[in-house]
Amino acid sequence: MLHNPLRLLSSVRFALLALSTTIFGGLQAQGVYTCIDSKGRRLTSDRPIVECLDREQHKLGNSGVVRQVVPPSYTAEERAKLEAQRRLEDEQRARVQEERRRERALLIRYPNQAVHDKERADALGQIDEVIGAVNKREQALMVQRKEIDVEMEFYQGDVSKAPNWLKRKIEDNEKQMIVQKRFLDEQAQEKQRINARFDEELAKLRQLWAAAGGRAPAR
Structure with a gap:
């Protein structure tokens, strides 16, 4: 009578292990998305993660290596604002670099x-x-x-x-x-x-x- 519950428990564990292996294998086949959301949490999913649509997501392959970097998803207006901000930052960096170049030239000359x-x-x-x-x-x-x-x-x-x-x-x-x-x-x-x-x-x-x-x- 004692052997029957043990056999039943072993059977359940084996079934759960087989099910988790099947699920994990399916996720590996299609790739795993991972990201860190705005709250600092690392999230993982078999599809693009809604909480990270405003930031980069990494799609991992079977070996855990990043196969693809999924850029943030923005509306047309958000993308326009982002591009304008990036242009402004690029111009600012260019001005700083040009100013430093002029300063170096000035020191060399004088x-x-x-x-x-x-x-x-x-x-x-x-x-x-x-x-x-x-x-x-x-x-x-x-x-x-x-x-x-x-x-x-x-x-x-x-x-x-x-x-x-x-x-x-x-x-x-x-x-x-x-x-x-x-x-x-x-x-x-x-x-x-x-x-x-x-x-x-x-x-x-x-x-x-x-x-x-x-x-x-x-x-």
């Missing part, structure tokens, strides 16, 4: 303030040379104007009485004086732009030099 000061002085010196040439031309025009005024004394300073060649000479002198003054103003503005650019660079370089700790910039 390893110390003496080099930067010299380049500023050279740039301003070129402008000063141009201004000097313009000033000489302006002085020449002023001398020419005095000569014209002497000739105009014969006509009592009345331009209407002067011959056409003298009128043209007066007109040309006045136009040239206006051009030279405008050019001097432009050069003065250019000097301001140069100083502003070097001032901005110097402020940035001081930060970079301090961060580099006196080390030579990597090429």
Whole structure:
């Protein structure tokens, strides 16, 4: 009488083992989906997992190796928002990389303030040379104007009485004086732009030099 319940229990265990083996074998045949949901739980299923539609799911093969990565499922609007966010992140990364590239180039070009000061002085010196040439031309025009005024004394300073060649000479002198003054103003503005650019660079370089700790910039 004792053997019958034991045989029955063994039979039940064997049937359950066979059933679980069949089920597991079926899952292996079609693959197993696994993911970690928003609550941090690892979920497993024989089909895509609803709780993980907003994140990646891994489809495992018979050996447990990932056979496929199933991307998140989104609506058209959600995908558009996601793509816009990714583009924004890509642009931000590109800006950061470009800024770092410029910083490295700046350090290579100006390893110390003496080099930067010299380049500023050279740039301003070129402008000063141009201004000097313009000033000489302006002085020449002023001398020419005095000569014209002497000739105009014969006509009592009345331009209407002067011959056409003298009128043209007066007109040309006045136009040239206006051009030279405008050019001097432009050069003065250019000097301001140069100083502003070097001032901005110097402020940035001081930060970079301090961060580099006196080390030579990597090429």
